[in-house]
Amino acid sequence: MTGQGERLHGERAIRSIVIVGGGTAGWMAAAMLARRLEKQPVRITVVESSTIGTVGVGEATVPGIRDFFREIGVTEREVMAAAKGTAKLGIEFVDWKRPGHRFFHPFGLYGMRSRGVAFHHYWQKLRAAGEAVELSDYCLASAMAARNVFMLPTDKPVHDLLFFDWAVHFDAGLFAKFLAARSVAQGVAHIDATITDVRINPQSGLIDGVDTACGKAIDGDLFIDCSGFRSLLLGKALGSGYVDWSNLLPCDRAVAMPCTRTAPLTPYTRSTAVAQGWKWRIPLQHRVGNGFVYASRHLSDDEAVASLCAGLEGEPLAEPNLIRFRTGHREQFWRGNCVALGLAAGFMEPLESTSITLIQTGIEKLLALFPDRDFDPALAGEYNRSTTLEYARIRDFLLLHYWANDRRGEPMWDQCRDTALPEMLAHKIRLFEAKGHLVRYEWESFHDPSWLSMYAGFDIAARTHDPAADYFSVPDLQAALARMRESIGKAVALAEPHDSFLAGYGVG
Ligand SMILES: Cc1cc2nc3c(=O)[nH]c(=O)nc-3n(C[C@H](O)[C@H](O)[C@H](O)COP(=O)(O)OP(=O)(O)OC[C@H]3O[C@@H](n4cnc5c(N)ncnc54)[C@H](O)[C@@H]3O)c2cc1C
Numbered sequence: 195m196t197g198q199g200e201r202l203h204g205e206r207a208i209r210s211i212v213i214v215g216g217g218t219a220g221w222m223a224a225a226m227l228a229r230r231l232e233k234q235p236v237r238i239t240v241v242e243s244s245t246i247g248t249v250g251v252g253e254a255t256v257p258g259i260r261d262f263f264r265e266i267g268v269t270e271r272e273v274m275a276a277a278k279g280t281a282k283l284g285i286e287f288v289d290w291k292r293p294g295h296r297f298f299h300p301f302g303l304y305g306m307r308s309r310g311v312a313f314h315h316y317w318q319k320l321r322a323a324g325e326a327v328e329l330s331d332y333c334l335a336s337a338m339a340a341r342n343v344f345m346l347p348t349d350k351p352v353h354d355l356l357f358f359d360w361a362v363h364f365d366a367g368l369f370a371k372f373l374a375a376r377s378v379a380q381g382v383a384h385i386d387a388t389i390t391d392v393r394i395n396p397q398s399g400l401i402d403g404v405d406t407a408c409g410k411a412i413d414g415d416l417f418i419d420c421s422g423f424r425s426l427l428l429g430k431a432l433g434s435g436y437v438d439w440s441n442l443l444p445c446d447r448a449v450a451m452p453c454t455r456t457a458p459l460t461p462y463t464r465s466t467a468v469a470q471g472w473k474w475r476i477p478l479q480h481r482v483g484n485g486f487v488y489a490s491r492h493l494s495d496d497e498a499v500a501s502l503c504a505g506l507e508g509e510p511l512a513e514p515n516l517i518r519f520r521t522g523h524r525e526q527f528w529r530g531n532c533v534a535l536g537l538a539a540g541f542m543e544p545l546e547s548t549s550i551t552l553i554q555t556g557i558e559k560l561l562a563l564f565p566d567r568d569f570d571p572a573l574a575g576e577y578n579r580s581t582t583l584e585y586a587r588i589r590d591f592l593l594l595h596y597w598a599n600d601r602r603g604e605p606m607w608d609q610c611r612d613t614a615l616p617e618m619l620a621h622k623i624r625l626f627e628a629k630g631h632l633v634r635y636e637w638e639s640f641h642d643p644s645w646l647s648m649y650a651g652f653d654i655a656a657r658t659h660d661p662a663a664d665y666f667s668v669p670d671l672q673a674a675l676a677r678m679r680e681s682i683g684k685a686v687a688l689a690e691p692h693d694s695f696l697a698g699y700g701v702g
Pocket of ligand 1: 214215216217218219220241242243244246247248249250251252253254255366387388389390420421422423424426448449450485517519535536537538544547548549550551
């Protein structure tokens with residue numbers, strides 16, 4: 195039955211969406227909106243400027259990206275073939291705790307629960323009893339990464355030990371092209387023009403349209419600002435301020451430079467800490483993505499470029515791409531008839547590959563709260579509330595990486611250890627230290643195993659374990675853990691070297 199409310203809604207329905215920007219954010223939004231709104235009479239237009247170009251980085255993702263592929267109706271295989279993709283089981287953190295130390299943040303679970311008690315309490319109990327038990331030995335994703343092998347997870351793992359997840363690395367430029375081709379085939383209009391003005395309606399305060407250098411005016415009902423760091427619509431035209439977190443996270447610059455591949459393909463991203471920041475290494479089929487994220491207070495751009503170039507494993511494939519950024523986000527992500535996604539909404543350094551996932555969840559939230567032309571402020575209010583929480587939770591996870599370091603005698607890292615932590619993060623750490631208790635807040639992107647990998651990786655120890663773990667004696671636990679290691683060993687033996695997996699999968 196169609197009620198009057200519904201008919202009215204139909205009359206006020208959004209008729210045209212203008213997406214400003216044709217980077218990863220713009221084309222992800224176009225692809226998803228075209229798919230979800232395909233039966234509705236909505237015109238979708240992407241305006242981008244080939245003279246301005248895109249930021250040209252953003253190659254590592256988290257497992258949720260595979261939901262995005264599914265949502266737009268493509269397979270991992272198609273994306274990986276089109277964008278020279280590789281598999282990602284997690285991130286290896288090298289020298290973060292201190293030089294010479296490394297640990298792995300996997301997309302997977304650790305060990306098996308027993309009698310309702312999480313595995314890490316048994317792990318803690320054995321460590322307290324003097325056993326040298328490594329948490330990563332009980333995670334299939336970590337074990338595969340350590341051996342440089344990969345396989346697809348089974349749909350229904352018979353127990354937790356066999357559960358793992360995976361993400362992809364891809365060439366961001368090729369990924370955007372792939373999405374653009376699909377979107378245009380689905381009817382999205384594509385205009386290459388430089389926007390010179392944003393017209394705001396003096397009565398409503400809403401955006402009426404944008405004007406371009408070639409004289410074309412583009413009007414719309416809903417505007418999605420994917421214009422990158424410029425934040426042309428939301429930041430510049432509508433004046434949504436910026437919440438600056440530079441006081442919490444020290445890095446404010448990056449330089450990126452791809453090089454030829456010399457080593458076998460690793461199924462993970464590597465992040466290596468250095469005195470003034472950290473360097474990423476992202477293996478793709480046709481090249482390796484490299485970058486150096488650093489604090490300009492501690493290093494000049496020239497020094498950063500020289501340091502990145504000196505450490506390349508292969509021949510450079512492009513000039514250094516220098517990028518300045520300010521960590522934080524727009525005060526409001528959605529104002530009036532404009533929602534910002536991607537760099538136009540905010541930015542946190544790519545330490546845990548969270549920007550693309552924020553674009554994805556932004557699109558999902560927008561669709562869940564999709565407005566009509568009345569733009570009920572309650573919808574924007576909820577979007578802004580949840581997105582602010584989501585950003586803050588990620589910020590706290592990143593902050594933990596810096597705060598927990600033990601790189602003594604290096605000014606940047608010494609300062610990081612002294613950072614006053616936001617209370618929500620401090621509370622989380624206190625609860626873990628008290629008895630290994632893991633807290634999950636609303637809109638948290640990283641779940642218990644991720645936090646656990648950081649606590650274990652940085653040796654943040656719990657003072658005691660859950661008393662329920664004492665049901666089992668130490669010898670019982672030693673035997674159980676030996677069986678778990680054996681199961682993981684058998685499972686890893688089924689995986690193949692990453693490059694042969696890709697060839698067999700038909701993408702390499
Ligand atoms: C150093 C670094 C490393 C990163 N690594 C990762 C990573 O590993 N994983 C991850 O998830 N994310 C990463 N990111 C973030 C990721 O790159 C971005 O989230 C993603 O590329 C989206 O960018 P964007 O589309 O918002 O902006 P951009 O790529 O900058 O695109 C902006 C678009 O707006 C258009 N535009 C701008 N002004 C105008 C105008 N006046 N008229 C018309 N068009 C205009 C441009 O032409 C362009 O098409 C990284 C970011 C940085 C800075």
